[in-house]
Amino acid sequence: MNSENIHSDADQPCSNAPEEGAERPGHFAAMQENLRSPEDRIRMLEQKLVEQAEQLTASNLAVQQNIEALKKSKQRLREREARLNSIFNAASEGIIMIDRKGIVVTANAAVKAILGYAEEELIGGNISLLMAPDHAVKHDRYIQNHIDTGISKIIGSVREVEGLHKGGWTVPLDLSLAKFFIDGEIFFTGLLRDIRQRKLQEKENREHLEELAHVTRLSLMGEMASGIAHEVNQPLTAIVAYTEVCVSLLMSPNPDHVKLAGILAKTNQQALRAGQIIHRMRDFVRSKTTSRTSASINQVVKDCIGLCSTEIKLQNILFCLELAENLPLVYINEVQIEQVLLNLLRNAIDAMHDLPVDRPRRLVLCTQLDDRQHIEITVKDSGPGISDADRAKIMTPFYTTKKNGMGMGLSISRSLVEAHHGTIRFNSQDGNGCTFYVTLPPKELVNEF
Ligand SMILES: Nc1ncnc2c1ncn2[C@@H]1O[C@H](COP(=O)(O)OP(=O)(O)O)[C@@H](O)[C@H]1O
Ligand SMILES: [Mg+2]
Incomplete structure (x- = not known):
């Protein structure tokens, strides 16, 4: 008889009443049990107790081992947390975690170095405290939109933003965002890198490029001086001729006032033309060029041609202008792009x-959209x-x-075009002319760079 049988029978009250239907399994064993002597039963119970005690000791040991393992893994977790905390606080990038409502859950020490706020000043408050007011208003909506649609331009990529320092000034930052879930709740981690130094360097590079562009613009103007002098000379010659006619008309006994007024109007037009050329030249050689503005590339092209059309005529060049209509606007520093095209x-x-005289002299200038929908000037x-x-x-x-x-x-043209997020390249076969291609992104794509 095994211990299972002893156990089940000991737990059940013994009944002499016959069962209905088939004979109960174990009934025979129970009857045998009843027949054993009390000593046998005590021995069996003792045996069972010993076995149960052994089982208990074994499971106790297992529990103890489990507790030990738990303690160890808790210790490992604490060590890991300490290690992560030290990384978290030693990182030079600011790290901020927020919940679905934009409430700060935690922030590391670098946030204070970058934006002036200590962790305890941020926890529980809205992250928009660290943003310029116009951006702060939109931020809660960005989060909700992301939760609703799962779409975000910023998660997984790095974006330049402006943080608001506790002192009230803005700080340029590179921001990368990641999301994570705890018990189904969404959280976001933002990594902030202070890019003041990089921005300063970029500004210096821009200024340097601008100075260099100015020097080369002056030299380009020098190269074009003879053509421009000719261009200005034409209206001046006309003015001289018209004024001579006016003087002789006035000297006559009965000056024809109507005729005189007509000639004076033409004189005026020529003087304006000369003034415009000089004005354009002065704009072109300005040292500090105006900042970027929306512009029509076709208009920029036409302004350039105005500065070298005389040269083209003087050299008997067949000039062909093919400007595509309805091109999108570009966002450029006009003088700099004029400089590129003029060169x-x-x-x-x-x-x-x-x-040689028998070789055709052809110059073709085109504007069009390329297959990336950028503006191309050839x-x-x-x-x-x-x-x-x-x-x-x-x-x-x-x-x-x-x-x-x-x-x-x-x-310098390459540097200027690349500073506009564009490209410059050329195609040429020895003896067979040359084509230069300049591309510029349309204005609406400029923000994506
Ligand atoms: N359309 C062209 N056809 C042939 N050679 C060219 C053309 N454009 C530029 N080059 C060559 O490239 C050189 C460099 O041009 P650039 O940088 O504008 O300086 P620069 O005009 O002062 O020489 C020119 O001197 C010339 O040899
Ligand atoms: Mg040149």
Whole structure:
């Protein structure tokens, strides 16, 4: 008889009443049990007690082992938490966690270094405290939108934002966001990197580029001086002729006032034309160019042509302008982009200067949209082109094949175009002309860079 049987029978009261239907299993065993002597039963019970005590000792041991393991894993967790805490607080990036309502749950020590607020000043408050007012208003809506739609432009990417320092000034930051869940509740972790130093460096680079652009613009203006002088000279010559006519009309006994007024009006037009050319030149050589504005690229192209059209005519160049209609606006520093285009036009004119008389001199300027929907400006000439050996050199500073060239035109153009998030490249076969391509993003895409 095994201990199972002893156990089950000992727990059940013994009954002599016969069961209905089939005989109860174990009934026979119970009857046998009743027949045992009291000593046997005591021995059996003792045996059972010993076995249960052994089982208890074993499970006690297992519990103790479990407690030990739990203690160890708790210790490991504490160590891990301490390690993570030390990383959390030693990080030079600010780390802030917020809940679904934008309430700060935790912030590390770097947040104080960057934005002036200690952790205890932030916990429980809304994260919008750290944002410029116009952004703060929208922030709660951003979070809710993300929760509702699951769509976010910022999660998983780095974005430049402005943080608001406790002292009231703004701090440029790189912000990256991640989300996580605890018991189904959404939380967000923001990583803030102070980019003041980088911004300062960028500003210095921009200023440096602007100064360099100014120097090269002056030299470009020098290269174009003869054409421009000719351009200004034309209205001046006309004015001289008109005024001479006016004087002789006035000297006559009966001056024809109507005729006189007509000639004076023409004089006025010519004087305005000369003034416009000078005005455009002065704008072009300004040292500090105006900041970026929305502009129509076709208008910029037309302004450029105004500065070199005389040169084109003087050199008998067949000029063709193909401007696409309805191009999107660009967001540019107009003078700088004019400088890029003028250098390309100037280079093309120079390249065709020494062509044999029987070779056609063609200059084509086009604007259009490229396959990325960026604005593309092409300047195509029928000059000698660029040899394979020169290809790599022409964009490098101070490379020139001209007697009075400075060799800075293309290299500065590249820096200017790239500062506008654009590109510049060329295509040329030796002896077969050259085409330069400048692309600029449309205004609405500029914010994405
Ligand atoms: N359209 C072109 N056709 C042939 N060569 C060109 C053309 N554009 C530029 N180059 C070459 O590239 C050189 C560098 O041009 P750039 O940087 O504008 O300086 P610069 O005009 O002062 O020489 C030119 O001297 C010329 O050799
Ligand atoms: Mg040049």
